[in-house]
Amino acid sequence: MAEEDEKLLRAQKRVKELKKFYNHLAVYLIVMAILLFIDYSDGGNWWVHWPMIGWGIFVVIQGFSVSKFAKGWEEKKLKEIMEEEEKEN
Template identity: 45%
Template sequence: MEIVMEIKETEYERYQKAKKRVQEIKGFYSHLASYILVMIVLIFINLRYSPQYLWFVWTLLGWGIGLLVHAIMVFNIFTFIGKDWEEKKIKEFMDEEKSRDKYYE
């Protein structure tokens, strides 16, 4: 009976992780959509009322850097930064601790 409960908990945990991942991806695409819409409006305003100075570029770059960082975190582009890396490191340290404890027993 306990084994069945453990399997169900594991499936539930996997479901929760997958659901969280989908929410993160959805959040990124919402961020991307708002970025595109706001940039279109700002570019229009800038070119319409003060075309001699292209100030929209600063907003484009600043927010674009934030969007890039968001993409890196959501899509695990650099695996050493992501959550998977953290979980692997935690498991690695826990395994090292177990083996150290067994060595001294």
């Protein structure tokens, strides 16, 4: 039963992380659309690429951290640490 509770907690944590990422991505896309409109309306000096790149880097990093690749690494590391602790006991 404790293992199931642990799995549930991990699943809840993952869902929470994914939800944060999707919210961050939605805000990013909305703000960038507004900034593109402002830039275009202002004569199109094309300054909008700077905030798009800067903020976009953080969105990509967060996306990578919640991706299946990162999840697989986390699970492998957890198993490795648990095995080391069992050997020590």
